[in-house]
Amino acid sequence: MKSKLKHKIFREISQVADQMQMETYVIGGFVRDIYLHRPSKDIDIVTVGSGIELARNVAKSLKPSPRVNIFKNFGTAMLKYKDMEIEFVGARKESYQQDSRKPIVENGTLEDDQNRRDFTINAMALGLNKSNFGELLDPFNGIEDLEDLIIRTPLDPDITFSDDPLRIMRAIRFSTQLGFDIHAGTFQSIIDNRERIKIISAERIIEELNKIMMAPKPSIGFKLLEETGILKIIFPELQQMKGVAKVKGIGHKDNFYHTLEVLDRIVPNTENLWLRWSALLHDIAKPATKKFIDGQGWTFYAHNFIGVKMIPGIFRRMKLPLNEKMRYVQKMVQLHMRPIVLSEEEITDSAVRRLLFEAGDDIDDLMTLCEADITSKNSDKVKRYLKNFKLVRQKLKEIEEKDTIRNFQPPVDGELIMKTFDLQPCREVGIIKDAIKDAILDGVIHNNYDEAFTFMLEKAAELGLKKKN
Numbered sequence: 499m500k501s502k503l504k505h506k507i508f509r510e511i512s513q514v515a516d517q518m519q520m521e522t523y524v525i526g527g528f529v530r531d532i533y534l535h536r537p538s539k540d541i542d543i544v545t546v547g548s549g550i551e552l553a554r555n556v557a558k559s560l561k562p563s564p565r566v567n568i569f570k571n572f573g574t575a576m577l578k579y580k581d582m583e584i585e586f587v588g589a590r591k592e593s594y595q596q597d598s599r600k601p602i603v604e605n606g607t608l609e610d611d612q613n614r615r616d617f618t619i620n621a622m623a624l625g626l627n628k629s630n631f632g633e634l635l636d637p638f639n640g641i642e643d644l645e646d647l648i649i650r651t652p653l654d655p656d657i658t659f660s661d662d663p664l665r666i667m668r669a670i671r672f673s674t675q676l677g678f679d680i681h682a683g684t685f686q687s688i689i690d691n692r693e694r695i696k697i698i699s700a701e702r703i704i705e706e707l708n709k710i711m712m713a714p715k716p717s718i719g720f721k722l723l724e725e726t727g728i729l730k731i732i733f734p735e736l737q738q739m740k741g742v743a744k745v746k747g748i749g750h751k752d753n754f755y756h757t758l759e760v761l762d763r764i765v766p767n768t769e770n771l772w773l774r775w776s777a778l779l780h781d782i783a784k785p786a787t788k789k790f791i792d793g794q795g796w797t798f799y800a801h802n803f804i805g806v807k808m809i810p811g812i813f814r815r816m817k818l819p820l821n822e823k824m825r826y827v828q829k830m831v832q833l834h835m836r837p838i839v840l841s842e843e844e845i846t847d848s849a850v851r852r853l854l855f856e857a858g859d860d861i862d863d864l865m866t867l868c869e870a871d872i873t874s875k876n877s878d879k880v881k882r883y884l885k886n887f888k889l890v891r892q893k894l895k896e897i898e899e900k901d902t903i904r905n906f907q908p909p910v911d912g913e914l915i916m917k918t919f920d921l922q923p924c925r926e927v928g929i930i931k932d933a934i935k936d937a938i939l940d941g942v943i944h945n946n947y948d949e950a951f952t953f954m955l956e957k958a959a960e961l962g963l964k965k966k967n
């Protein structure tokens with residue numbers, strides 16, 4: 499293990515800690531990640547005594563000496579060294595009250611500090627003093643849980659989760675990120691303590707949820723959230739998607755599991771969190787719109803438009819951004835069926851131009867979402883769809899090269915229409931503008947000024963407007 503602490507910084511900390519005669523350890527996620535061979539740049543140092551004093555002296559011993567950021571309220575200090583962020587804290591003992599996840603903190607021993615950690619795999623420490631440099635201190639056998647791929651609380655899980663219910667989200671997040679199982683007792687305790695999640699702020703919950711979204715297989719996390727009853731508290735709209743209704747023996751597909759499949763399928767194709775959110779939300783309005791129609795079966799009429807309307811409420815409650823990122827997700831949800839519809843019909847230039855116009859620069863993302871959305875078990879059907887999508891992509895490319903519709907602005911704008919016919923802003927201006935846009939998208943005229951101007955004159959004449967002299 500000594501070789502694992504090769505980074506020069508550990509020797510420096512070790513020397514300073516020995517000079518100050520302070521018992522000092524590297525602890526938590528950094529130690530866990532050494533054993534998992536996951537590179538980590540965040541180092542947590544715990545010392546029996548003042549973490550701030552230790553940090554100050556370590557900084558002094560380094561050349562050049564880095565700035566120390568001190569957080570007095572938390573008794574912590576942070577410094578950056580090369581590409582590492584190192585946080586220093588005094589070992590502490592924590593006790594909790596019922597209504598808050600903010601503990602009462604006292605100075606403590608290493609053992610006290612390990613007892614307050616969330617999971618056995620996160621409670622391991624490596625000695626940094628000369629006498630125990632690189633020695634593992636692992637009172638809860640985290641090493642064995644690492645080998646067995648188990649998430650387990652070090653103490654009674656009911657106390658661990660009730661004290662700080664954010665740990666419920668963390669358990670599920672680590673299980674998703676690392677592909678670990680949650681130990682049976684720990685899992686049961688999450689179920690028993692699920693109502694406690696209500697004391698956690700939306701900001702903290704979304705941080706964990708976004709980490710689940712960015713994991714290699716996010717469905718693991720959402721299934722765990724559902725199985726433990728957390729999902730219906732934090733994300734009722736998604737919970738609603740689970741289950742299959744039947745009328746006259748006809749069921750629809752389970753939209754919860756379908757959605758998770760789409761989400762997992764999109765992961766290898768994008769690191770864009772918002773495209774992943776689009777995958778999670780693309781069918782969010784299916785429960786609200788589902789209807790059984792005789793002779794037709796289950797329908798979800800306008801679920802994309804209703805989905806768009808649901809998104810601001812979800813984003814606001816979850817403290818997700820209400821800016822262009824949300825609008826991007828709305829656009830994806832709104833358009834998510836268009837390429838499929840397109841590929842089922844004859845792929846006309848006009849339909850392709852319209853799609854390009856509406857999706858703009860996000861057209862490739864939209865195609866990625868649509869391809870992920872093909873989850874049929876019927877492999878012939880899947881093959882057919884994917885083949886058609888290839889055609890759609892090809893056609894998109896051709897039309898874009900020919901007509902540059904992507905960030906299309908009609909060559910004749912409202913300003914010019916008003917000037918030409920001496921108009922104030924009015925209904926007619928909108929009618930002419932839309933007619934020009936439609937004529938270009940439908941291929942009636944080309945995307946250039948002269949043809950658009952002539953078309954404008956014709957359209958205006960139909961409306962009885964006279965050109966200003």
Ligand code: ATP
Pocket residue numbers: 525526527528540542614615616617620621662664665
């Ligand atoms: P990641 O960097 O992926 O979030 P991490 O384990 O390093 O993983 P941090 O949030 O940086 O996560 O926490 C560092 C360490 O602090 C953890 O390994 C754990 O020992 C401890 N810890 C963090 N949050 C809690 C908590 N809510 N309850 C108990 N211990 C915690």
